[in-house]
Amino acid sequence: MLNAQESTITTAASAACWACSAQLEAAALFCAQCGKIQPPSGGNFFAVFELVPRLNLDLGMLEHQFHRLSRKLHPDRFARASAEEKEWSLAQSSLLNDAYRTLKDPLARTYYLLKLNGAEIGEEFAGRNRPENEMGTSRVPADLLEEVFELNMQLEEMRMGRKMGEVDEQLQSDLKQAEKKFLGLEDEVDEKLHAEWTNWDEAAESGDETARDAAQKSMIALLDRRRYLSNLVRDVTETLGE
Amino acid sequence: MAYSDKVVDHYNNPRNVGTLDKGSAEVGTGLVGAPECGDVMRLQIRVNPETQVIEEAKFKTFGCGSAIASSSLATEWIKGRKVEEALAIKNTDIVKELSLPPVKIHCSVLAEDAIRAAIGDWKKKNGVAETAEAVAVTAAH
Numbered sequence: 001m002l003n004a005q006e007s008t009i010t011t012a013a014s015a016a017c018w019a020c021s022a023q024l025e026a027a028a029l030f031c032a033q034c035g036k037i038q039p040p041s042g043g044n045f046f047a048v049f050e051l052v053p054r055l056n057l058d059l060g061m062l063e064h065q066f067h068r069l070s071r072k073l074h075p076d077r078f079a080r081a082s083a084e085e086k087e088w089s090l091a092q093s094s095l096l097n098d099a100y101r102t103l104k105d106p107l108a109r110t111y112y113l114l115k116l117n118g119a120e121i122g123e124e125f126a127g128r129n130r131p132e133n134e135m136g137t138s139r140v141p142a143d144l145l146e147e148v149f150e151l152n153m154q155l156e157e158m159r160m161g162r163k164m165g166e167v168d169e170q171l172q173s174d175l176k177q178a179e180k181k182f183l184g185l186e187d188e189v190d191e192k193l194h195a196e197w198t199n200w201d202e203a204a205e206s207g208d209e210t211a212r213d214a215a216q217k218s219m220i221a222l223l224d225r226r227r228y229l230s231n232l233v234r235d236v237t238e239t240l241g242e
Numbered sequence: 243m244a245y246s247d248k249v250v251d252h253y254n255n256p257r258n259v260g261t262l263d264k265g266s267a268e269v270g271t272g273l274v275g276a277p278e279c280g281d282v283m284r285l286q287i288r289v290n291p292e293t294q295v296i297e298e299a300k301f302k303t304f305g306c307g308s309a310i311a312s313s314s315l316a317t318e319w320i321k322g323r324k325v326e327e328a329l330a331i332k333n334t335d336i337v338k339e340l341s342l343p344p345v346k347i348h349c350s351v352l353a354e355d356a357i358r359a360a361i362g363d364w365k366k367k368n369g370v371a372e373t374a375e376a377v378a379v380t381a382a383h
Contacts, residue, residue: 121278140275149273149282152304224277231280 015041025050029069029092037078040091044116045099053113054204055197059104066100110193110223113200114216121220140224148228154178155232159239172240179236186229193222245307246341252311257318260300262286270364274355276348281305283313285356287320287328289364294324301356308346312336312353325361 015024015038022033027043030036046053049065073093078086102108114121155178161171196219203212245253262269268288275282281304288298299317303310315336320328336342336350364370 140277142273145273145275145282148275149284149302149304152282153302156304227277227280228275228282 029096030072037073037081037085037088037092039084039088040095045102045112048096048099049103053116054201055110055113056201057103057109062100062104066096069096106190106193107223107226110197110219114219114223117212117216119216119220121223140228141221144225144228148232151178151182151232152235155235155239159235162239175236175240179233179240182229182233182236186226186233189222189226189229193219193226196222245311248315248340249307249311249342252314252340253307256301256310256314258300258314258321259302261302262288262298262300267291267367268364270360270362270367272356272359272361272363274352274359276305276309276352278348279305279309281309281349281352283309283352283356285313285316285353285360287360287364289325291368294326296320296323296325296328305352306346306349308340308342308349309352311340312342312349313356315339316353316357320357325364328357329361331357 015026015028016022017024017031017033017036017038019036020031020034022031024031024038024041025047027041027047028038029048031038044053049062049069051057051062070093073089073096075086075089078089081089102112111121158171158175158178196215200212200215200219203209203215262271264271264286266288268291270287270289272285273282274285283301283303283305285301286299287296289295290297299321301313301317303313316331319331319335331354333347333350333354336353337347340350342350
């Protein structure tokens with residue numbers, strides 16, 4: 001009997017079912033041959049759903065697959081299974097949930113796919129591994145920083161006024177205005193992001209690496225901007241709710 | 243996550259918050275940001291043209307407690323130093339002083355970036371060459 005340790009070493013596409021030795025698809029939850037649960041193989045989230053990594057996803061299909069696989073992984077079905085199989089079904093269940101949560105969310109999916117392709121984005125990469133000659137420069141374009149700084153200043157002024165007990169209608173409407181503006185800017189970013197999704201998917205389909213890298217680069221810049229904007233939206237919404 | 247006492251102190255009593263006249267030739271402004279967390283930090287210095295000493299340093303940071311503390315500490319440290327001495331400050335010095343946890347190291351990097359950006363801006367305004375070696379070479383000619 002294979003233990004979990006060994007099975008993670010023998011992953012990749014050439015993995016075989018522990019029960020019937022049939023060849024397994026990458027990240028397969030079950031053996032296609034004998035239907036037995038498989039140990040988690042460390043495959044990516046797209047493979048869990050038997051999908052190729054793409055940004056434009058059929059969300060209805062994703063949800064349908066999620067429910068189908070969730071049912072197959074239900075603990076009741078493993079009541080009489082071996083301890084190992086029970087453990088695997090729990091592990092696969094948690095992987096399935098992570099994968100679903102990540103892929104159904106447009107931003108999370110974009111981050112995930114870009115990281116899968118080697119992009120160093122997300123908080124765990126903040127400020128890491130920066131060459132000495134890039135110190136004092138910023139990945140964020142100067143005009144975006146200026147704009148974000150200015151918006152933050154305006155927002156702070158409004159919040160200060162609020163704290164000082166100024167509950168005049170002007171302030172309230174300024175805040176509402178600001179919220180509307182930030183949300184509008186977010187929508188603009190999302191629209192551009194969706195256009196890049198299509199560019200990326202098409203480039204991945206045709207194997208055009210130059211086009212794929214270009215789409216990737218522009219998505220990273222859009223996600224940077226998106227992060228600043230969502231912070232502003234969060235702050236303004238918080239202020240309005242105070 | 244618990245902040246160290248020093249971070250809390252800087253957060254509650256930030257030193258040198260404010261603005262200097264961006265248009266002045268003696269003032270250098272650095273505006274930097276960490277897109278990963280949405281922080282934005284502005285650090286300004288006023289340099290004495292005779293002595294090259296940073297006589298005033300101001301900052302304004304929108305971000306987490308560690309980012310505010312890092313920039314507050316940075317202004318404290320560069321004040322009274324000569325420009326070239328201020329460039330010797332490393333983000334790791336800030337990490338040590340504030341006992342920043344690994345996930346907050348990027349806040350100190352941002353502060354070092356801000357110092358360099360502010361000094362870079364001041365140098366550009368005053369036609370000072372980028373590195374100490376370059377200064378020596380220009381002086382020799």
